[in-house]
Amino acid sequence: MADATLDQSLDHRAATVAARRHFLTRLVIYGLLVVFAAIYLIPLLVVVLNSFRDQQEIARNGLISLPRSFRLDAWGQAWSTYCIGGTCEGMQRNFYNSLKMTIPATIISTAVGAMNGYILSKWRFRGSEALFTCMLLGVFIPGQISLMPWAFILGNLGLSNSVYGLVLIHVIQGISFTTLFCRNYYVSIPDDLIKAARIDGAGFWRIFRKIILPLSSPILIVTVIWQFTGIWNEYLFGVVFTSGQQQPITAALVALTASGTNVRAYDVMSAAVLIGALPPLLIYLFGGKYFVRGLTQGAIK
Amino acid sequence: MSTLTIRSLRKNFGAVEVLKGIDLEAQNGEFIALVGPSGCGKSTLLAMIAGLESVTSGEIRIDGRLVNSVAPKDRDIAMVFQSYALYPTMTVRENITFGMESRRVPKPQQDEAVKRVAAFLQIEPLLGRKPGQLSGGQRQRVAMGRALVRDPKLFLFDEPLSNLDAKLRVDMRTEIKKLHHRVGKTTVYVTHDQVEAMTLASRIAVMHQGEVQQFDEPATIYNRPANMFVAGFMGSPAMNFLPAELSEEGGRPAVALQTADGKTASLPIVQALPSDTPRQLILGIRPEHIYRFDPDLARRKPGIAQIDAVVELVEPTGAETMAVLRLSGKEITGRFDPDGTPGMGETVTLGIDMARACLFDPTTQRLI
Amino acid sequence: MSNHDLILSVPAPARPWRERLGSAMPLLVLGPSLVASFVYVFVFTGWTLYISISNSSLLPTYGLVGLDNYASLWANRRWNIAYNNLFLFSGFYIVGSMAVGLLLAILIDQRVRGEAAWRTIFLYPLAVSFIVTGTVWSWLYNPVDGIQAMVRGFGWTSFSFALASDRHYAIYAVIITGVWQASGFAMALFLAGLRSVDQDLVKAAQIDGASTFRIYRKVLLPTIAPIFLAVAVIQIQFAIKTFDLVAALTKGGPGISTTFPAIYVYDLMFQRGQIGEGAAAAIMMLAALAVVLVPYSFWVVWRRRKEAGHG
Ligand SMILES: Nc1ncnc2c1ncn2[C@@H]1O[C@H](COP(=O)(O)OP(=O)(O)O)[C@@H](O)[C@H]1O
Numbered sequence: 001m002a003d004a005t006l007d008q009s010l011d012h013r014a015a016t017v018a019a020r021r022h023f024l025t026r027l028v029i030y031g032l033l034v035v036f037a038a039i040y041l042i043p044l045l046v047v048v049l050n051s052f053r054d055q056q057e058i059a060r061n062g063l064i065s066l067p068r069s070f071r072l073d074a075w076g077q078a079w080s081t082y083c084i085g086g087t088c089e090g091m092q093r094n095f096y097n098s099l100k101m102t103i104p105a106t107i108i109s110t111a112v113g114a115m116n117g118y119i120l121s122k123w124r125f126r127g128s129e130a131l132f133t134c135m136l137l138g139v140f141i142p143g144q145i146s147l148m149p150w151a152f153i154l155g156n157l158g159l160s161n162s163v164y165g166l167v168l169i170h171v172i173q174g175i176s177f178t179t180l181f182c183r184n185y186y187v188s189i190p191d192d193l194i195k196a197a198r199i200d201g202a203g204f205w206r207i208f209r210k211i212i213l214p215l216s217s218p219i220l221i222v223t224v225i226w227q228f229t230g231i232w233n234e235y236l237f238g239v240v241f242t243s244g245q246q247q248p249i250t251a252a253l254v255a256l257t258a259s260g261t262n263v264r265a266y267d268v269m270s271a272a273v274l275i276g277a278l279p280p281l282l283i284y285l286f287g288g289k290y291f292v293r294g295l296t297q298g299a300i301k
Numbered sequence: 302m303s304t305l306t307i308r309s310l311r312k313n314f315g316a317v318e319v320l321k322g323i324d325l326e327a328q329n330g331e332f333i334a335l336v337g338p339s340g341c342g343k344s345t346l347l348a349m350i351a352g353l354e355s356v357t358s359g360e361i362r363i364d365g366r367l368v369n370s371v372a373p374k375d376r377d378i379a380m381v382f383q384s385y386a387l388y389p390t391m392t393v394r395e396n397i398t399f400g401m402e403s404r405r406v407p408k409p410q411q412d413e414a415v416k417r418v419a420a421f422l423q424i425e426p427l428l429g430r431k432p433g434q435l436s437g438g439q440r441q442r443v444a445m446g447r448a449l450v451r452d453p454k455l456f457l458f459d460e461p462l463s464n465l466d467a468k469l470r471v472d473m474r475t476e477i478k479k480l481h482h483r484v485g486k487t488t489v490y491v492t493h494d495q496v497e498a499m500t501l502a503s504r505i506a507v508m509h510q511g512e513v514q515q516f517d518e519p520a521t522i523y524n525r526p527a528n529m530f531v532a533g534f535m536g537s538p539a540m541n542f543l544p545a546e547l548s549e550e551g552g553r554p555a556v557a558l559q560t561a562d563g564k565t566a567s568l569p570i571v572q573a574l575p576s577d578t579p580r581q582l583i584l585g586i587r588p589e590h591i592y593r594f595d596p597d598l599a600r601r602k603p604g605i606a607q608i609d610a611v612v613e614l615v616e617p618t619g620a621e622t623m624a625v626l627r628l629s630g631k632e633i634t635g636r637f638d639p640d641g642t643p644g645m646g647e648t649v650t651l652g653i654d655m656a657r658a659c660l661f662d663p664t665t666q667r668l669i
Numbered sequence: 670m671s672n673h674d675l676i677l678s679v680p681a682p683a684r685p686w687r688e689r690l691g692s693a694m695p696l697l698v699l700g701p702s703l704v705a706s707f708v709y710v711f712v713f714t715g716w717t718l719y720i721s722i723s724n725s726s727l728l729p730t731y732g733l734v735g736l737d738n739y740a741s742l743w744a745n746r747r748w749n750i751a752y753n754n755l756f757l758f759s760g761f762y763i764v765g766s767m768a769v770g771l772l773l774a775i776l777i778d779q780r781v782r783g784e785a786a787w788r789t790i791f792l793y794p795l796a797v798s799f800i801v802t803g804t805v806w807s808w809l810y811n812p813v814d815g816i817q818a819m820v821r822g823f824g825w826t827s828f829s830f831a832l833a834s835d836r837h838y839a840i841y842a843v844i845i846t847g848v849w850q851a852s853g854f855a856m857a858l859f860l861a862g863l864r865s866v867d868q869d870l871v872k873a874a875q876i877d878g879a880s881t882f883r884i885y886r887k888v889l890l891p892t893i894a895p896i897f898l899a900v901a902v903i904q905i906q907f908a909i910k911t912f913d914l915v916a917a918l919t920k921g922g923p924g925i926s927t928t929f930p931a932i933y934v935y936d937l938m939f940q941r942g943q944i945g946e947g948a949a950a951a952i953m954m955l956a957a958l959a960v961v962l963v964p965y966s967f968w969v970v971w972r973r974r975k976e977a978g979h980g
């Protein structure tokens with residue numbers, strides 16, 4: 001009887017120790033997560049807040065401080081009136097340039113990649129693996145290698161300092177990525193489906209349209225997000241091959257933040273930075289879940 | 302009226318020769334089973350018949366027409382895959398009509414055909430579902446429906462039952478047999494399961510390493526296997542092989558075996574031997590032709606030889622009991638009536654039905 | 670062999686043009702991409718290689734000067750700093766982002782509440798450009814307006830945090846920013862890897878009485894070893910191509926302390942009109958990539974062979 005109670009209290013003590021340890025572990029886990037989340041979010045928070053603060057107030061209290069003013073002017077200025085390198089039209093033109101560059105380049109490179117991936121996984125022929133490997137090399141070539149050739153080609157095509165030139169560059173450069181992503185994904189679609197469809201009398205295009213494409217949304221989401229954010233965020237080609245009013249937004253941002261007036265207009269720059277970051281951020285917020293899932297399903301293997 | 306004829310068919314993947322000269326034919330309405338271990342080239346052969354793989358050399362004829370380079374869709378065949386290969390984004394109905402749509406069959410005719418096949422296979426309630434919402438057996442039915450709806454000259458099955466669990470597999474096997482009876486189409490059926498081949502086929506082609514080892518009726522394949530591979534592959538538990546020496550007993554040919562106690566036992570040979578029979582032989586006996594010696598039976602049935610063996614292991618399965626016996630330095634399996642099962646370690650006197658035994662040449666491995 | 674072919678090959682019946690077009694369709698569709706990729710990979714590289722051994726200055730010219738451009742490149746102190754920076758940055762950036770990414774992945778893997786929210790927070794920098802990140806962090810590093818100013822504002826007036834303005838430490842400012850940007854991506858891949866491990870393995874280890882720590886060290890992490898390599902290779906590429914981050918964050922300064930090869934190529938080609946030497950620098954970047962990627966690709970091919978052999 002006494003033994004039993006002792007045992008029970010021992011059990012009880014062990015249980016409380018275990019519970020406390022469990023609690024401490026959870027505390028450490030959540031504590032670390034909160035610290036890291038702060039590190040990740042504070043820069044974003046700073047920019048967002050500063051885009052609504054008064055410029056003088058920022059100058060007085062520093063960039064990182066609780067806002068004591070609230071204004072929307074900075075956004076308007078950044079969008080349409082702020083002066084960058086002589087023209088005072090804000091970022092709007094560059095924003096449209098980036099859209100005009102990113103949307104077609106994303107669509108074209110994704111479409112081509114899907115077709116290529118389909119062929120390289122489901123219509124293999126002698127040497128197709130070798131060709132695929134060659135295409136893959138394109139993923140690894142640093143942009144710096146292609147600067148001179150592109151300058152020459154764009155010049156000859158009359159596409160220097162034009163958004164269309166950038167579209168061309170991003171399509172050609174993107175094909176390697178999109179093909180890789182799509183091929184790796186399509187490989188996991190059973191070949192038997194294609195065989196069954198061929199017996200059913202479907203040809204190259206019908207199989208693509210009716211069988212492959214309906215199964216493709218995970219990888220198309222990945223590819224579109226990857227291409228859109230990659231092209232929108234690209235800077236090297238933008239700054240090399242365009243100038244002034246033709247520049248995409250990344251190049252304009254650098255020009256804006258570098259335009260050294262003596263008072264740093266952090267409010268306007270913050271708004272400009274957010275304008276430049278917003279489209280890929282939105283795409284990511286809506287598609288990020290699918291992006292990670294798709295990336296691990298096929299793209300990275 | 303549809304036949305299939307295959308002559309000296311070869312297939313290379315790069316430098317690897319996967320099919321090494323296949324000859325095969327199926328008469329109208331016949332059910333041919335291609336059976337063999339995994340990797341022997343069955344699927345490749347079937348894919349070539351379907352037109353999904355190119356022909357390296359040789360010829361394939363359907364109804365006498367050479368189809369070597371005819372596209373799959375123009376061969377008038379239908380195929381059921383091991384993975385079922387149902388289009389995952391389409392409903393069952395769309396899966397079944399996909400082929401007709403590809404061929405631009407008018408809509409009313411499509412509906413008619415779907416109705417007929419769905420009734421036939423009893424899958425009407427499934428027509429609106431997607432393959433992901435079906436059980437294994439239902440998918441299997443839908444896959445067959447997709448093949449049936451085409452009303453083809455030739456049915457091709459590639460291990461259609463191997464993804465089902467044991468019970469369902471037996472049921473579906475029966476269904477396929479019934480189906481073939483009702484439809485009466487020429488069928489080529491690939492399987493690695495010899496029981497399926499035995500139960501379904503009118504003729505079986507046993508394949509090994511890209512060659513047809515034997516192509517014959519099930520009974521012949523089972524009773525007179527052309528070589529040791531076929532003998533070992535068909536039948537479960539497998540045929541026992543014992544090395545033996547040609548001898549004589551009472552002026553009649555016999556095979557000599559070592560018994561447990563080191564003596565030599567002579568088993569009379571029933572069949573007539575060709576003159577060039579080698580001295581060293583392999584004696585092949587199926588487990589069901591080894592039983593406890595019974596003098597009455599031996600008197601009634603000639604050719605039952607008597608020999609002693611030690612029981613090493615007993616495996617009851619319910620309907621019958623397998624016993625592993627040591628004979629002539631080798632382990633052999635015998636099939637016993639559960640009532641007369643010997644105990645482990647016991648020495649039993651076996652009766653071996655020599656009339657059903659097979660003799661093989663150890664060098665060529667062929668049947669003598 | 671050829672005998673068989675002669676005897677048995679059967680004349681193919683004439684096929685209608687539609688069918689022949691159909692069988693050529695894959696190649697027709699693939700063709701343009703193949704040509705473009707071939708030009709992009711081989712012609713462009715060859716072209717730049719050629720320029721790098723020519724006497725091009727303001728415009729490409731084609732008088733050959735051998736390795737002169739490379740010699741003058743390597744004689745330049747700024748280039749040497751740039752190349753050193755590249756290795757320093759790559760090393761810390763990759764190790765740092767993988768370490769942080771792995772830590773975050775393991776934390777999230779502990780069945781935490783609101784997993785999706787944590788993941789989103791850690792991953793969002795991936796969507797933002799290096800330009801944006803670099804710009805914002807340059808503000809934070811700025812001693813007058815950024816972190817230093819904030820802490821001093823709290824009353825700790827002797828606090829000093831001027832990483833980016835110190836020529837000895839500015840490179841670490843670049844590294845920290847890079848790690849901040851990239852660790853979420855590593856986290857996502859590691860997490861996916863951890864999740865893809867067969868849970869029976871974990872259960873077996875638990876039954877064997879292994880602690881959580883040992884399960885990670887002995888079971889989970891070894892199982893996802895290939896992911897480590899994949900992440901490293903992806904990050905290395907980012908590291909070597911990094912141009913935007915530095916351009917927005919430090920512009921290579923203070924002085925020349927955070928110059929990178931990518932910046933240097935740009936300067937030579939477009940600011941100083943030394944195309945030949947710029948091309949040589951670009952080729953050196955490619956060489957740095959090749960040092961990493963060639964062994965990796967051999968490894969990948971080897972592994973694939975091995976798997977195929979088993980299969
Ligand atoms: N596309 C291919 N390329 C190379 N080898 C193949 C290909 N398809 C099948 N094989 C090889 O051909 C042999 C026969 O394969 P298969 O016909 O699938 O065998 P089964 O169906 O009898 O198991 C195997 O060794 C397989 O590895």
Ligand SMILES: [Mg+2]
Pocket residue numbers: 340343344345460
């Ligand atoms: Mg097979």
